[in-house]
Amino acid sequence: MGYDPAMYYSGRGPLEAASIGVPLRTDEIAFRCNLITEKDGILADYSAGHISSEGSAHPYRAIDSELSNNCRFHAGVSYRHLLVMRSGEKALCTPPHDVVGQAIEDVLPRGEDSQILIDLITSSKHILHDHEINLKRKKDGKNMANLIWPWGQGKATEYPTVRELYGVTGVG
Numbered sequence: 001m002g003y004d005p006a007m008y009y010s011g012r013g014p015l016e017a018a019s020i021g022v023p024l025r026t027d028e029i030a031f032r033c034n035l036i037t038e039k040d041g042i043l044a045d046y047s048a049g050h051i052s053s054e055g056s057a058h059p060y061r062a063i064d065s066e067l068s069n070n071c072r073f074h075a076g077v078s079y080r081h082l083l084v085m086r087s088g089e090k091a092l093c094t095p096p097h098d099v100v101g102q103a104i105e106d107v108l109p110r111g112e113d114s115q116i117l118i119d120l121i122t123s124s125k126h127i128l129h130d131h132e133i134n135l136k137r138k139k140d141g142k143n144m145a146n147l148i149w150p151w152g153q154g155k156a157t158e159y160p161t162v163r164e165l166y167g168v169t170g171v172g
Contacts, residue, residue, distance in 0.1 A: 011154025012095075013082065020076050024084065024156035031117075032152040033073065033083040035059065035145035036096050038125070043104055046096035047079040048145035049137070056081070059131045059145055066127050067120055083120070083150050088113045093151040109150070117150050124148040 013030030017023075024030055035056050037045035048056070057075050064073035071085035091114040099107040109117040124147050128134060134144040163169055 010157050012152030014154045014156045016076060016080065016082050016152075017074075017084065017156070020074060020082060022074050022082055022084065026155070027086055028084050029086065029089045029153050029155055031083040031085075031088065031093070031150035033081045034096050034149045034151070035079045035081065035128075036147050036149045037143040037145065038104055038147045041103055041105065043096060043099055043102055043107065043149075045143045046100055046149070049143035051079050051137075051143075051145050053077050055133055055137070056145060059128050059133050062127050062131055063124055063148060067123055070116075071120070079145070081148075083148070085116075088117055088150070088153055089155070091117055091153070093117065093153060095151050096149045104147070121147055121149065 011030070012032040014024060016032045017030040022030070034046060035048045035051060036043060037048050053075075056079060060073060060075040060081055064075075067073070070087075071083055074082040074084065076082055088109075090112040091109040092111045093109045093114075094107050108114070108121065128144070128146045128148075134146060137144050
């Protein structure tokens with residue numbers, strides 16, 4: 001659309017926030033936050049079997065209720081959700097679809113600001129493992145949504161209008 005990604009793209013998180021109508025303050029970092037399936041310490045599925053929006057809403061509310069001390073969780077569509085906080089911008093996070101089949105321990109966020117994210121991931125397992133939705137999914141032979149996976153973080157970017165960029169309008 002004419003915007004230089006090197007200048008205006010800051011991560012998938014802010015785009016996810018915009019797509020579900022979550023405004024970001026200038027001091028907030030938005031993370032894309034997938035519901036994933038972990039099996040025996042392995043990242044088995046980046047989308048928890050492409051869990052439905054209805055199926056993921058209840059467990060995501062449980063996550064927000066239990067873990068939202070210094071952050072906010074917002075339910076999105078299917079397995080794609082949002083985590084908003086004021087730290088974590090400098091953590092190195094890996095998109096879960098890039099590391100399917102790898103040990104969770106080897107692909108956890110790393111670097112500065114990573115421990116808070118690791119703590120959220122670890123805590124989510126205790127909340128999600130026995131959630132009624134996951135018990136039903138397990139009974140039905142479906143992948144469980146048993147971990148959150150934050151990635152793609154960034155801050156909201158101010159975009160100039162097309163008129164400001166190019167001196168034209170989109171209307172004739």
